[in-house]
Amino acid sequence: MAGQSGTGTSATRRLGIVVILMLGVLALCGLWFSAEDVVQGSTVRIMYIHVPSIWTAYIAFAMTAVCSGVYLSAKNRSLAWDRVAGASGEIGVLFVAVSLVTGSMWGRLTWGTYWVWDARLTSTAFLFITYIGYLAVRQLGGTHRQRARRSSVLALLAILEIPLVHFSVSLWRSLHQEASVANPNAKVELDGLMLFSLFLGLIAFTLLFVWLLLHRQRAMMLEDAFSDRGLDVAITARRNEAGA
Amino acid sequence: MDLTPRTSTEPGAQAPTRKRRWLPMLIVVGALLGGGVVVTKFLTSAIDYYCNVDEVGVRSGCSGERRMRVQGVVEQNSVKQADGGTTFILDFNKKTLKVAYSGDPGGIFQECIPIIAHGRVVNGVFESDRIEVKHSNQYVEKNAKRIDQSNKEAAACSVLKG
Numbered sequence: 001m002a003g004q005s006g007t008g009t010s011a012t013r014r015l016g017i018v019v020i021l022m023l024g025v026l027a028l029c030g031l032w033f034s035a036e037d038v039v040q041g042s043t044v045r046i047m048y049i050h051v052p053s054i055w056t057a058y059i060a061f062a063m064t065a066v067c068s069g070v071y072l073s074a075k076n077r078s079l080a081w082d083r084v085a086g087a088s089g090e091i092g093v094l095f096v097a098v099s100l101v102t103g104s105m106w107g108r109l110t111w112g113t114y115w116v117w118d119a120r121l122t123s124t125a126f127l128f129i130t131y132i133g134y135l136a137v138r139q140l141g142g143t144h145r146q147r148a149r150r151s152s153v154l155a156l157l158a159i160l161e162i163p164l165v166h167f168s169v170s171l172w173r174s175l176h177q178e179a180s181v182a183n184p185n186a187k188v189e190l191d192g193l194m195l196f197s198l199f200l201g202l203i204a205f206t207l208l209f210v211w212l213l214l215h216r217q218r219a220m221m222l223e224d225a226f227s228d229r230g231l232d233v234a235i236t237a238r239r240n241e242a243g244a
Numbered sequence: 245m246d247l248t249p250r251t252s253t254e255p256g257a258q259a260p261t262r263k264r265r266w267l268p269m270l271i272v273v274g275a276l277l278g279g280g281v282v283v284t285k286f287l288t289s290a291i292d293y294y295c296n297v298d299e300v301g302v303r304s305g306c307s308g309e310r311r312m313r314v315q316g317v318v319e320q321n322s323v324k325q326a327d328g329g330t331t332f333i334l335d336f337n338k339k340t341l342k343v344a345y346s347g348d349p350g351g352i353f354q355e356c357i358p359i360i361a362h363g364r365v366v367n368g369v370f371e372s373d374r375i376e377v378k379h380s381n382q383y384v385e386k387n388a389k390r391i392d393q394s395n396k397e398a399a400a401c402s403v404l405k406g
Contacts, residue, residue: 035385039352044383111376112351117289126282133275139268173294173315175360177381191385 007218015211022204029197037194046106048197052205053099054124058162060092060209061131065159068152079224080217082148085155086138087216089131091209096128111175119172123165130158144224292362297336300365311364314341315378320355334361334370343370351377 008016030048037044067085071077103121104114115121138151164171169178180189181198190198295306297316306312316334323332330345332355343361353359353375363372 035387038384038386039357040379040383041386043352047383108351110352110379112349112353113374113376116376117285119286122282122286126279129275129278129282133272133279136268136271136275139265140272141265141268175376175378177379180381180383189380189382191383194383194385 007215007222012211012214015207015214019204019208019211022200022207026197026200026204029193029200034193034197035191040110043106043109044194046102046109047194048201050099050102050106051198052201053095053102055202056205056209057092057095057099057127058166059206060088060095060213061127061155061159061162063088063213064092064134064155068155071148072152072156077145077148079144079148080221082144082152083217083220083224084213085152086135087213087220089134089138089155090216091212093128093131093135095205095209096124096131100124100128116175118175119168120165120174120176123161123168127158127161127165130161134158144228294360297334297341298339300339300341300370309364309366311362314343314361314363314370315358316341316361317358318353318355323355334359341365341370342368343372345372345375349375349377351375352379353377 071081
């Protein structure tokens, strides 16, 4: 990072351009080229944001858990793993929020209500709250290693909620429909360009996640370095006092 | 030697103070309370039995005048709107139930669509105060060919109903 003023590199800038282009194509496919649904009409277009958002949140929380596991199990316990875990958790919370908001809008237009205490909606809300708690636990203070240790344990517990959220529509009688692509019947229930737009959204949002993660974990590294510097200054000051 | 971080005159060298940790603590407490509220709401909403039309009056919990949720398909040509209310026939497994809803159901409510009605059976009529329209996991493009197919299926549906 020597000689660099921000968190970007030429690679992240190129990735950012690809993400912007893909999101632009997604907007065109989702809002213009793809047809309306025979029952829902234009409401179906919300799906191109809603599904990729929760997909990205799943990836983000899985990344948080994997990095937390590596941090706890690795011999050197590098804080880089913890920073990636934390950054990924933050991005995951953002995408769950997007998924909840867009899902609520879709629910009002399709079900006739913004919210029901249905298994899928409730478990997703619980997931959201759990990871807000995870992010708060990271800010409780102590050394970086204390932060890494306690948040890693929490991340490994929180990831257990993902299968519960995903399979909630099968486990309980739910108002929310079952998956249209990754369902137990292995049958794709989307027509032509709808399916293409959805997959485009999944890829675009996944790349957006990677881009955000690269920047955020670098920003966290700078934050840690900044806070370490405060401690170093204090130690130096005391040593000078003791030596004087 | 006392190594407690102190306020430094150098910009950016200030150590975190204890005050800053109150907000994360409050958020953690809020998350715990929020999680409790979410679980409680889910459990209390599940108190009303979830019954299919053919289970009403048959299955334990789906009989009498107790409040329940009933799932079925809105029968074709059964929807009538008058005096601000909506009545229709709910159909499931060849059993039917008359539903009276106080208002316009909203959403994508229409004939031949699965719904969940909240309410209770009074004198053989399910008096509902809340309707949720279910959507299947099938997404079909709207175009002329498909509309024709849909019309054929609707016609077949009405023939089956006699």
